[in-house]
Structure formats: structure tokens, C-alpha cells
């Protein structure tokens with residue numbers, strides 16, 4: 001009844017992200033996925049009305065009548081998903097955009113039930129940053145680790161919360177993340193922090209579903225209706241001569257809010273008590289554009305990257321690529337007031353030779369001191385970088401900023417982890433070279449990823465497109481899998497070289513985090529910062545595609561002294577990044593660019609680890625795949641079931657009548673006992689959860705659903721009565 005009630009109520013209320021904290025050993029959450037429309041409001045009559053933004057920022061209902069629109073009441077901002085003030089579709093999780101922040105303790109058993117109410121779309125949930133050790137089939141990658149969750153179906157993810165830090169969850173199907181299917185997943189190390197976690201999600205935003213944009217690529221097999229892909233010369237480039245995205249920029253959001261065309265749409269406000277320190281958890285959940293994030297008059301102290309603590313570094317801004325996260329602290333030590341938080345793209349103009357254009361691609365939020373006047377736009381300006389006090393920028397994907405910009409780079413490879421690393425035994429180290437680029441459209445080593453039909457976790461026979469030997473020279477579309485052994489040091493040299501280079505890529509490895517041992521950049525013009533020739537540390541053997549590379553003579557020095565730990569990292573255009581990890585997690589791990597158009601076009605592959613040690617699937621794990629009806633029918637009395645589902649043959653032993661009766665009686669008795677015991681355990685645990693949750697959380701999930709401000713008591717009663 002509760003579920004049905006939740007389902008019905010989800011249609012009539014919306015809200016901004018709330019936190020659901022759990023300090024227990026077992027943490028259960030339910031996430032209900034559904035679509036809604038921005039810039040609408042559901043009135044007490046249960047009807048959905050459009051809303052309009054007034055000049056003063058208030059939202060006004062618009063009622064449609066025969067003679068046209070008439071003005072309705074002013075509605076609270078919290079009851080409308082405004083996004084950038086333009087009406088479009090959006091995906092909500094438990095009625096929130098972004099989804100709720102889930103907070104658990106390290107090592108907790110996490111149980112997340114995803115209820116798919118999308119009606120005509122499948123879905124999935126990936127917990128970005130989680131190891132999923134022992135449960136690779138809980139990684140949430142459709143057709144790799146599971147079948148997508150069908151409409152009106154649910155799937156329960158069960159896994160251990162490790163490692164600690166800032167993590168997040170998002171759909172891994174199509175471009176649902178880009179429509180809002182994401183949220184923060186915070187794993188606390190020792191104790192629940194006394195100060196609130198402040199996720200700061202960045203997201204680029206368009207005025208239609210991203211998949212209508214995405215299917216328009218010339219490299220996609222099915223070109224769609226969109227006309228968003230710009231001709232190469234018209235695309236936005238940064239000063240270093242690298243393309244930003246093939247899709248033109250429209251607008252962007254911070255925690256689900258932004259402005260389009262200078263409208264007065266509400267923005268996200270973060271409150272800082274004067275003198276206090278706030279810890280932000282900055283996560284790029286968007287699709288395409290890298291953002292440079294800064295706060296007027298405040299510097300940022302970066303304390304973690306991708307959830308892993310680093311020796312603190314003070315900077316004036318951070319470059320954040322899709323899929324990356326940074327924890328940073330800000331001290332409220334400035335005169336009381338409101339200050340702009342800015343996220344700007346690297347746009348410098350059109351074309352690789354950059355024809356400068358006066359155009360700012362920016363989204364803002366507000367840092368408000370407690371006692372400052374509310375609802376007032378800040379009047380602050382961006383900090384200026386001078387010769388005497390240059391600005392420091394974390395995570396440059398290029399060698400340097402142009403001369404005279406008084407801006408210095410702090411590279412990711414400059415960060416120091418707080419955790420020691422011991423230099424690996426080179427004889428136990430396996431080295432692999434992967435080239436990410438556009439030689440045949442977005443691909444890895446000349447291979448565009450072909451999605452398997454049956455999830456790989458079902459094991460052999462795989463329903464995949466194998467890669468032929470000619471892929472390296474001719475290019476192809478296939479299910480690229482690199483097998484790695486268990487218990488070795490695995491070193492990847494991630495390259496962005498040859499004719500396929502031209503943009504920076506941000507690469508995410510599932511199931512792991514890794515050390516970043518080195519980064520190589522191209523030669524560049526010190527005046528302009530533009531690239532001149534690709535890095536010379538790697539030899540492509542005169543192959544302009546550079547798919548069979550090796551070190552050019554000796555390997556450059558790698559940093560084994562507390563190298564930073566990440567799960568997502570940038571490969572500089574015309575350069576490389578070296579990462580390393582110890583293989584200890586059998587499974588099929590997706591390894592891909594986190595820029596959506598690149599990934600969806602095929603810049604993806606599988607790291608297949610220890611295939612002889614894969615854990616067995618849970619009983620009843622859902623299956624999928626093509627059905628043709630032409631399979632050999634099971635012959636009468638046959639005792640063989642083809643074990644496609646479990647990837648191996650299952651033999652049903654024929655039993656005699658008496659044996660069967662005995663088995664049935666015994667199992668009935670057993671299941672009755674089990675049922676009783678289970679009910680007992682469940683009750684005990686439910687009670688335990690109740691008490692501890694109530695203490696720990698001001699707002700439990702059940703409390704957040706029927707909120708006074710969005711569902712009238714009349715409707716609730718009606719629902720109760722019918723159930």
C-alpha cells in the first residue's frame with residue numbers, strides 16, 4: 001500500500017534534492033524514477049499548469065482558458081523544477097532533481113531498489129566510484145553487467161559501500177543521466193560529518209532530450225532528427241586549439257538551476273555562516289562541456305579528488321570534466337554579502353585557430369553569508385589575476401595558459417595522495433597502451449564499441465561482435481575486451497595521439513580506483529598556449545593512427561611517491577596519462593570516455609578481469625537477448641535445458657515419484673521455517689532501522705514524499721481510501 005501511495009503521490013509533488021542519511025550496517029533506499037516537465041506546477045486541483053518567471057524572480061501560474069492564458073497565483077519556487085527557466089522534459093528521482101543525496105558509512109551493506117516508472121524506457125543505475133567487489137553484476141551497466149530495468153519493473157542493487165568519499169550514482173543507459181537521473185552517494189569514513197555535505201552538481205543543459213541531439217552524429221549508425229552537431233569549423237574551441245564539443249552550448253545548471261538568455265530563473269544558493277568553513281563536493285554530472293569553477297573573492301582549498309583525500313592545495317579555480325569530482329573548502333572570511341559562484345566553459349571562439357568572439361558560456365550559483373539580504377543577485381565581479389597575485393587553476397588538460405594571463409596550472413599529476421604507494425615489482429607489472437581518439441569517430445585503438453546483446457556477466461558463449469585483427473589498421477565496430485590477470489600490477493598508458501586527436505578525453509574505469517603516475521603534454525606556443533606537435537615520449541612507429549604504440553626508447557619517470565588516486569582522469573590532447581592499479585576484482589569493467597557523445601558513439605571498452613574467477617550470478621538474475629523462435633525445440637521428455645541464461649549447461653536429473661514426494665515435503669517444511677525466521681529477522685531489523693534513522697535524519701524518505709506543500713490532505717485521503 002505504501003508503494004502504491006508513493007507512486008500516486010509522486011505525480012503531484014516535486015522538490016529539490018534532500019539528504020537521506022543512514023548510519024546502520026544495512027542501509028535500504030528506494031529510488032522511484034519518473035518523468036516530469038520543468039516550469040510547471042501542480043495546483044491543489046491536481047492539474048498541471050505552466051508557470052512563468054516574473055522580472056522579480058517570482059513564479060506565476062498560467063491557467064489556460066478559452067480566451068488564452070490568464071494569470072494565476074504566485075507559486076513557491078520550491079514547488080517547481082525550474083532548471084534554466086525553459087519548459088522541457090526532465091527525469092526525477094523520488095520527485096527530486098537532482099536525485100536525493102544518499103549518505104552511508106564505509107563498509108555498510110547498501111540496498112537500493114530502483115523502481116522504473118518511466119513508462120516506455122528501460123533504465124539502470126551505476127554507482128560511480130564503488131568497487132562492487134564480489135558483485136560485478138551490481139555495477140549497473142546495461143548489456144555488460146545486467147539487462148536494463150524494464151518500464152514498471154524494479155531492480156535491487158546490493159553492494160558494500162567502499163571506498164569512502166564523494167561518489168555519485170547515475171543511469172548508464174543512453175543519455176538519461178543528462179536528463180536528470182543522477183544524485184550524490186556519500187560514503188563516510190569514520191563518523192557522519194557534523195557539517196552538512198554540500199553536493200555541487202554541474203550539468204550542461206539543452207532544451208530537448210539529449211538523445212535527440214546525440215543521434216545526429218555523422219558517425220552514428222542511425223542519424224536522428226536533431227540538427228545540433230556543428231560543422232567542425234563552427235564548433236567551439238579553447239585557446240589551446242582543442243575542440244570542446246560537437247554540440248553547441250545552450251545553457252547549464254548548478255544543482256538543477258541556471259538561467260537562459262539572462263532570464264530571472266532562481267539559482268542555487270549555498271549559505272555560509274560568517275567565519276565558518278564549508279566543504280563542497282563538486283561533481284560534474286553533465287554531458288559535454290568542461291567547466292572552470294570559481295567563487296568571487298574566495299579561494300578554494302582542494303582536499304579530495306574523485307572521493308580520495310589529497311594533501312590540500314589552494315587554487316582560485318578548478319577545471320572539472322564530465323565524470324570528475326573534487327571536494328574543496330571555502331572559508332567565509334569575506335565581508336558579509338552575496339557572492340557569485342561561477343562555472344564557465346573553456347570557450348575561446350570558433351575553429352581550431354580560434355576566431356575570438358565575445359561570448360560567455362557561464363552558469364552561476366550564489367554563496368550567501370547567513371546575514372546577507374536574501375533573494376538579491378550578487379554584485380561581485382570575478383577575481384582578476386595579476387602578475388603579483390597570479391591565479392592558480394587545478395586540472396589543466398593543456399601545458400599552460402597563454403602568456404600574460406597571469407594564470408598558473410596545477411596538474412592532476414602534481415597532487416599528492418594522503419595514502420602511501422609502494423613501487424611495483426616491474427616483473428609483476430603488465431603494461432597496456434590504449435589510444436582514445438576520433439580516427440573512425442570516437443573509438444579506442446580504432447575500435448568503436450559494439451554493445452553485447454546478452455550481458456557479459458552471463459559468461460560464455462558471449463553474444464558479442466568480436467574484434468578482428470584488422471581493426472587496428474582499418475578500424476571497426478566490435479566489442480573490444482582487454483583481458484587482465486588477477487593479482488598483478490596493471491599499468492595503462494592512455495594516449496590521445498595521431499590523426500584521431502583533437503579534444504581532451506576524460507576516462508572512467510569501473511570497479512576500481514587507480515594511481516595517476518604521469519601526464520604528458522604536447523609541445524606548445526608559449527605566447528598563445530596553442531599546441532604545436534604531439535608529445536614525443538611515445539613512438540607511434542610511423543602509424544598516423546597510433547594504434548600500436550610503445551615508449552620512445554626509455555620510459556619517462558613515473559611518480560611513485562603518493563601519486564593521486566582517482567577513478568576518472570583526463571588524457572590531454574596530443575599527450576598521455578599513465579595510470580596503475582593492482583588487479584583484485586574479477587569482473588567485466590567498463591572503461592570509457594565520460595563525455596556523452598564520445599561514449600555513445602563508441603569510445604568505450606571492457607576490462608575483463610580473471611574470467612575464470614567470476615562470481616556466480618544470484619539466483620533468478622533477469623535475462624534478456626534476441627528471440628528468433630527458430631531455435632531447435634526441446635524434444636519430448638528431454639532432460640537438457642540449454643543454459644544460455646546461466647552461461648553453462650544445466651542438467652535436470654530425472655527423479656522417481658517417491659523421491660519427488662520426499663523432496664517436496666522436506667522443502668515445504670524448510671521454506672516454512674525459513675519464512676518464519678526471515679520474518680523475525682526482518683522485523684527486528686526494521687525496528688532497529690526505525691529508531692536509528694529517526695535519530696540520525698531530520699528527513700527520512702517516507703517523510704519527504706507526502707509533503708504538505710505539494711499534496712493536499714484531500715488527495716492523500718482519497719488515495720488511502722482506494723488502497
Ligand SMILES: *[C@@H]1O[C@H](CO)[C@@H](O)[C@H](O)[C@H]1NC(C)=O
Pocket residue numbers: 054056057058074
Ligand atoms: C514579484 O511581483 C509579483 C507581481 O508584481 C508580486 O506578486 C510578487 O510578490 C513579487 N515577488 C517578490 C519576491 O517581491
Ligand SMILES: *[C@@H]1O[C@H](CO)[C@@H](O)[C@H](O)[C@H]1NC(C)=O
Pocket residue numbers: 262
Ligand atoms: C542581464 O540582466 C541584467 C539585470 O537585468 C543586466 O544588468 C545585464 O546587462 C544583462 N546582461 C545581458 C547580457 O543582457
Ligand SMILES: *[C@@H]1O[C@H](CO)[C@@H](O)[C@H](O)[C@H]1NC(C)=O
Pocket residue numbers: 525526527528
Ligand atoms: C607563437 O604564436 C605567436 C602569435 O601567433 C607567433 O607570432 C609566434 O611565431 C609563435 N611561435 C612559435 C614558436 O610558433
Ligand SMILES: *[C@@H]1O[C@H](CO)[C@@H](O)[C@H](O)[C@H]1NC(C)=O
Pocket residue numbers: 535536537538539540541552
Ligand atoms: C623519440 O625521441 C627522440 C629524442 O627525444 C626524438 O628525436 C624523436 O622525434 C622521438 N620520436 C617520436 C616518434 O616522437
Ligand SMILES: [Cu+2]
Pocket residue numbers: 504505506593594595598599603
Ligand atoms: Cu572523450
